[in-house]
Amino acid sequence: MIQLTKVNKVYEVADGDFYALRDINLLIKRKEYVGILGTSGSGKSTLMHIIGLLDRPSNGKVIISGQDTGRLKDADISKLRGDYIGFVFQQFNLIQKLTVLENVLLPTQYAKEKLEFNPHDYAMELLRKFAISEKAESYPNKLSGGQQQRVAIARALVMKPEIILADEPTGNLDTATGEEILKLLGTLNRDLGVTVVIVTHDQYVAKKTDRQIFVRDGMIVKKY
Template sequence: MTGASPLISVRELTKTYDLGETQVKALRGVDLVVLPAEFVALTGPSGSGKSTFMHLLGCLDRPTGGDYTLAGVDVARLDRRPLARVRNTQIGFVFQGFNLLPRTTALENVELPLLYAGRVGARERRERAAEALEAVGLADRRSHHPNQLSGGQQQRVAIARALVNRPRLLLADEPTGNLDTRTSIEVMGIFQRLNEAQGLTIVLVTHETDIAEYGTRIVAFRDGRVRSDLPVRRRRAAIAEIERLAGEADAAA
């Protein structure tokens, strides 16, 4: 991967929250380079700044200082409107709480980013949303509402939504935080497949070490700084684990 131009390039990034009387320094100068097709896990205890960093990467918030270049664009200095465009076309988001629109079908939830993409007709929108749902294995759940889906299914709808506008970067904020072990592994399986088969760059925030080990690289945060940045030596393979779990279940039966 050497020689490829970085997708994410962050230098001396700081973020200070002004709470009136006190100022909270959430990030105290972070440097990070992420190359295309990397799968980076951000870990660290609560308050370490990993979530703040994630929000800055997702252009949901602005840094107080430092530089952030995404795909060659200096996004730290963009206005609100072009920033919305970056979020729409370059970035896909997956949240811990799924954040699906209630009383709205899975298909329509997945269509949402395309509504703001401009110049995407209703039919194309539907086709692309259906494709994205199929890619996460939910082709038969397209007209279900979120409350008719399990947690794992809801998170897969959210992943389909993140992918529908073909972003270059997938950001996931504690995507398995609300899921049981088995469903977590399934979700990580989808991430690994997207990463390996399509070369999608993924940055994931988690405080669970075993979830972080599905990635290619673990960046640990502490007190608003990067404490360690190491490649994963023994990467876990979600698909193999699912098969093994299925085998155990069969043996038990």
């Protein structure tokens, strides 16, 4: 569960305070498939970074999986993020010097405690599920955009997170490949029960999710 109450993100700029987010109240329940929709500069990524515990709000409350994160130290925030949240980005963000399998395994190497599953076997299972296991030993630059994004999704899933946050996951893909990726994210939601939040400026992409949240000028609006 993701719950934001009266969240503000304020930046000091030359001519005063700039509210990238203003009075955000938001509840995303477990196992929801949600789209966050807004034009460029509306505050989508800022919101995603706060939900994903990559950034803290200027004020307000952020509860992730029952934990009031404002009370947590940075080290505990990192652990919560590592255990509960997986990220998918527009640019895939794979490490070029690592093989596909090594990329997928990377989050498991930061795990503070011993995992209850075999990371290698689970990573291979995910790659098989996404039909890219034959690329396990290849390097990312040998893969198509859609394949790279599937690797990135496998990496996001390898710690068995409760939540997947995807920022413009189809932004660098052609329409057909983008549809495949959206279908895949939908499958994760339905079959694995992962809460999936997709951030996008594209109405068509957002329509694939079960519920859309509209952001405008740092605020959540009913429609836009």
